[in-house]
Amino acid sequence: MTIAVASGKGGTGKTTVAVSLALSLEGSVVLMDCDVEAPNSHIFLHPIIAGEENVYISVPRIDESKCNGCGECSEICQFNAIVVPKNKPLLFLELCHGCGGCAMVCPKGAISEEKRKIGVVEEGWGMGIHSIHGSLSVGEPISPPIIKKIKQKQNTGETVIIDSPPGTTCPAVESVRGSDYAILVAEPTPFGLNDLILSVEMVKKLAIPCGVVLNRWDDERTIIEDYCLNEGIPIFLKIPEDRKIAEAYSRGVALIDVIPELTTAFRELIGRIKKELSSQTGKVEPSCTNLL
Amino acid sequence: MKIVVTSEGETLDDSIDPRFGRAGKFILYNTETKEVQAVDNSESLNAAHGAGIKAAETVSRLGVEVVITGNCGPKALSALEAAGIVVYTGVTGTVRKAIEALESGRLSSGHSDEIEGSRR
Numbered sequence: 070m071t072i073a074v075a076s077g078k079g080g081t082g083k084t085t086v087a088v089s090l091a092l093s094l095e096g097s098v099v100l101m102d103c104d105v106e107a108p109n110s111h112i113f114l115h116p117i118i119a120g121e122e123n124v125y126i127s128v129p130r131i132d133e134s135k136c137n138g139c140g141e142c143s144e145i146c147q148f149n150a151i152v153v154p155k156n157k158p159l160l161f162l163e164l165c166h167g168c169g170g171c172a173m174v175c176p177k178g179a180i181s182e183e184k185r186k187i188g189v190v191e192e193g194w195g196m197g198i199h200s201i202h203g204s205l206s207v208g209e210p211i212s213p214p215i216i217k218k219i220k221q222k223q224n225t226g227e228t229v230i231i232d233s234p235p236g237t238t239c240p241a242v243e244s245v246r247g248s249d250y251a252i253l254v255a256e257p258t259p260f261g262l263n264d265l266i267l268s269v270e271m272v273k274k275l276a277i278p279c280g281v282v283l284n285r286w287d288d289e290r291t292i293i294e295d296y297c298l299n300e301g302i303p304i305f306l307k308i309p310e311d312r313k314i315a316e317a318y319s320r321g322v323a324l325i326d327v328i329p330e331l332t333t334a335f336r337e338l339i340g341r342i343k344k345e346l347s348s349q350t351g352k353v354e355p356s357c358t359n360l361l
Numbered sequence: 362m363k364i365v366v367t368s369e370g371e372t373l374d375d376s377i378d379p380r381f382g383r384a385g386k387f388i389l390y391n392t393e394t395k396e397v398q399a400v401d402n403s404e405s406l407n408a409a410h411g412a413g414i415k416a417a418e419t420v421s422r423l424g425v426e427v428v429i430t431g432n433c434g435p436k437a438l439s440a441l442e443a444a445g446i447v448v449y450t451g452v453t454g455t456v457r458k459a460i461e462a463l464e465s466g467r468l469s470s471g472h473s474d475e476i477e478g479s480r481r
Contacts, residue, residue, distance in 0.1 A: 148409075148410045148411055149408060150411065152418040152440055154417055154443055155443070155444040155445065161414055164414075
């Protein structure tokens, strides 16, 4: 079973929930930190790193002696990573998504492909959890290839918890895609609600059922609860606004180590998700497949 | 010599568009024939990424030697330089004033404060 922990807004508590969820579960668990621009779940698990693998994308290399300056490569590039001003090609490799289109259309065979490193994936074990995280190299803008590499590293029989990046763009879609269930972590603020709505739309498009964990909850701010009630989205857990949680987080201590009774709550949460999933008839194919 | 000035409209009396990559229009001006032409930049305007690079390619294919604009990003600048185009940035006011300043040698490469006109 694969469960993605996601949110539209950043800083709502995805890592807090993902780490404590992973620690609460019985059996073999892998926590995949797919927030490769700022991975942090390993800070809580203290894994001993057993292996690392570089992640590359294929980028064009141009043999200028063969190039006739026709500009076909520039024409096909959707990201303007290759342009031909004044009959001479110019590359902006950090914009290249590695599709290989330019090499394919070049009538002179002047373009070959070479590998370019964009980041690294590290894996290890900490606190009984198989921990995998990726890091995008500084200055690199394209993270989905690293997320894909992380997701390939699952061992058979493991329950997968994915700590997703915030937002609803390519990195978030790539992280959540293919999961059995999405836990959306939300905070009761107007921004929190706005971005929760965007996340709900994203997982709907990916045909992934979802439920909410409400963080920084208090009695007075009910905008998330009102929305979920209206939309029929279950709220699994309400984590109270509590300074000691934030203090523990800043020291790299997991939520369930501060409030141990939440361990039961997280186990019940998984139980409810399993029940909800088993009552469904077959998995629906995602309606959105053309995203990088 | 052909030059391009980024413009918010299609005439010489429109204001210089401060953005290069996502400029509304390019005013193409021929200093010998005094011919004026408004060139579309919608492909770059609508590009999700690399608008400045695309715009630099568009401009270089027009065969211009000079670009006058407000701001130009580093990628666009390197593409323009690769095409051998001289770039004047920090220029404000109308397109007409900018061309006059260039022709009378009052523009200096990099920036110019000598152009009068309405600042945005």
